[in-house]
Amino acid sequence: MIVVNFIAFILVIGVIILVHELGHFITAKKAGVKCSEFSIGMGPIIKQWQKDETTISLRWIPLGGYVQMVDGNESDLYIDLDKELGINLDESGNVKEIILDNRISADVVGICKRKELKSIHGEDLELDLEVDGVINTYSVLSNASYVFSKSERMELVPYERSFDSKKIWQRLIILFAGALMNFILGLVLCIIASFWRGVPNYDSNVVGNVEESYPAFKMAGLQKGDEIEGFIYNGKTYEIKTWNDISNKLGQIYKEDSYPAFNIVYKRNGEVNTSSLVRPYVYIYNTGITSANAENYENKSSVEGVVVGKVAIEYDSDGDKIHEGDIITEIRVDKWDANKKNYVESSFEAVSNWNDIVDKLSSVDAAQVYFKFLSRSEENGVVTYSDVKTTKSITTYSEEVLRAQNVVKVQYLLGIEPAYHIDFKGCLSNALAECGSYFSLVVRTLKVLIAPSNGARTIGLNNMSSVVGIFGMVKNALSAGPQAFLFFVAMLSINIGIMNLLPIPALDGGRIVFVLYEAITRRKPNKKFETYLTLIVYVLLIILFIYITSNDIRRLIGR
Numbered sequence: 001m002i003v004v005n006f007i008a009f010i011l012v013i014g015v016i017i018l019v020h021e022l023g024h025f026i027t028a029k030k031a032g033v034k035c036s037e038f039s040i041g042m043g044p045i046i047k048q049w050q051k052d053e054t055t056i057s058l059r060w061i062p063l064g065g066y067v068q069m070v071d072g073n074e075s076d077l078y079i080d081l082d083k084e085l086g087i088n089l090d091e092s093g094n095v096k097e098i099i100l101d102n103r104i105s106a107d108v109v110g111i112c113k114r115k116e117l118k119s120i121h122g123e124d125l126e127l128d129l130e131v132d133g134v135i136n137t138y139s140v141l142s143n144a145s146y147v148f149s150k151s152e153r154m155e156l157v158p159y160e161r162s163f164d165s166k167k168i169w170q171r172l173i174i175l176f177a178g179a180l181m182n183f184i185l186g187l188v189l190c191i192i193a194s195f196w197r198g199v200p201n202y203d204s205n206v207v208g209n210v211e212e213s214y215p216a217f218k219m220a221g222l223q224k225g226d227e228i229e230g231f232i233y234n235g236k237t238y239e240i241k242t243w244n245d246i247s248n249k250l251g252q253i254y255k256e257d258s259y260p261a262f263n264i265v266y267k268r269n270g271e272v273n274t275s276s277l278v279r280p281y282v283y284i285y286n287t288g289i290t291s292a293n294a295e296n297y298e299n300k301s302s303v304e305g306v307v308v309g310k311v312a313i314e315y316d317s318d319g320d321k322i323h324e325g326d327i328i329t330e331i332r333v334d335k336w337d338a339n340k341k342n343y344v345e346s347s348f349e350a351v352s353n354w355n356d357i358v359d360k361l362s363s364v365d366a367a368q369v370y371f372k373f374l375s376r377s378e379e380n381g382v383v384t385y386s387d388v389k390t391t392k393s394i395t396t397y398s399e400e401v402l403r404a405q406n407v408v409k410v411q412y413l414l415g416i417e418p419a420y421h422i423d424f425k426g427c428l429s430n431a432l433a434e435c436g437s438y439f440s441l442v443v444r445t446l447k448v449l450i451a452p453s454n455g456a457r458t459i460g461l462n463n464m465s466s467v468v469g470i471f472g473m474v475k476n477a478l479s480a481g482p483q484a485f486l487f488f489v490a491m492l493s494i495n496i497g498i499m500n501l502l503p504i505p506a507l508d509g510g511r512i513v514f515v516l517y518e519a520i521t522r523r524k525p526n527k528k529f530e531t532y533l534t535l536i537v538y539v540l541l542i543i544l545f546i547y548i549t550s551n552d553i554r555r556l557i558g559r
Contacts, residue, residue, distance in 0.1 A: 010062055021066065023177035023178040033161060034162070035053075036070060042064050079100075108138075112129060142158055199423050208419035215278050216278070232265060233257075264278055283411045284409070289322070294307045303374060307327055311323060322373055322391060332369065334393075361409075366396060404447070439498070446502075505536075
């Protein structure tokens with residue numbers, strides 16, 4: 001299975017990069033810019049092909065790609081004034097080759113005193129060489145070549161074929177086109193996934209799908225096609241006719257009990273049945289713990305507490321960590337004081353059931369949480385528990401962060417979905433809504449990452465994912481089914497498109513800033529400054545990438 005996941009990961013990253021770079025490449029070619037290389041991947045070359053004037057490269061490291069466009073300095077970039085070079089002439093005495101390897105013989109060898117090879121305003125291309133103390137001027141052919149070695153040469157590119165020579169609006173289109181193609185890919189995938197899956201039929205009470213790892217199947221035995229007719233809680237029956245009624249009736253039950261158990265009344269093959277007691281899994285997203293699978297672990301200790309179900313990766317902190325099957329005995333919640341800009345220390349309180357934890361965590365915004373717990377271990381069927389341990393502080397996700405991710409702080413899941421059907425208008429509307437939600441998600445997340453409104457920074461660099469984290473996401477999306485996988489790739493493509501537009505040198509957004517500076521000031525930015533700044537930021541991004549990757553690996557090992 002890991003081979004399938006790895007292939008899927010490579011394909012996902014490859015397609016997103018390919019589409020992005022195609023956007024740059026197509027618009028650059030349309031504008032008349034020479035693209036000397038189109039590369040998918042970075043680092044050492046796997047294989048190269050020559051297509052007209054462009055070298056197409058496939059490289060080993062699937063972390064990016066690039067389109068190498070000729071810039072305005074490339075025409076004379078390789079020639080230094082007051083340095084020796086050689087030239088070969090045609091029958092008319094024009095320069096056809098500029099020899100930069102002194103081991104190669106040339107018709108004329110001299111010291112370069114002047115170079116006019118850009119032809120910015122259409123002037124003739126010329127070189128001035130000093131030979132034996134005499135300076136001679138030579139006309140250079142527009143299709144002359146640099147000769148770097150016996151096996152390496154490159155045609156001199158006229159300035160009008162360079163990126164820098166194009167009008168401002170053309171350069172902006174070229175730079176924006178990569179992200180635009182990512183957005184288009186995201187929309188197309190959302191449309192395909194929406195029409196493949198269909199839209200939920202909320203006017204029906206028929207179960208369309210049952211997740212086998214959730215209570216509806218494990219506790220109630222529900223099956224696809226069953227009709228849910230009601231819930232029985234505390235002797236009272238809540239009648240259900242449509243799927244919307246399910247949410248409404250559960251909401252009424254949750255007002256009476258924050259973690260209820262109830263019976264499900266359902267019809268199967270015309271026969272009405274009543275399930276045994278069902279308790280939905282509670283997911284406390286602001287802290288990353290859930291009761292899911294907790295029923296698999298009986299509390300065999302002599303201490304009263306709450307058996308932990310699954311634990312989110314983000315929840316693992318330095319020091320003592322809670323794992324599935326451990327028993328939480330006490331909780332301490334230090335709430336964030338927005339005025340004082342710090343957390344107010346509180347005391348530990350005992351917990352005996354999930355209601356206690358839900359009550360204490362559902363009412364807080366940003367907080368630092370500590371748990372006292374017993375660590376469970378099992379060997380040869382014998383279960384033992386450690387002495388009481390205490391976690392280090394765990395910062396909860398603020399409501400602002402959860403809203404940015406379209407996540408509810410506390411959610412109760414039975415593991416059932418409505419029946420889906422194909423409706424053209426509904427599917428198209430759903431695709432556009434999904435696409436729009438991904439835009440909103442990325443923008444809102446960036447906002448709370450950079451400047452949280454209440455001053456409580458509950459997410460940071462440690463929450464960012466590298467390719468290691470993305471590999472895990474691809475694996476999870478694959479296991480969720482083809483439609484979920486397509487939606488995930490769409491989200492990732494839109495995410496990468498937006499991130500590339502951030503005004504950071506070394507990204508498309510940074511280059512756009514420089515072009516806009518030129519549009520406003522009517523003068524080109526200093527090329528050396530732009531190059532050095534881009535290089536510095538690129539190095540910083542590499543360092544950031546290494547840091548985030550190390551966090552991903554550490555979390556993966558610590559699971």
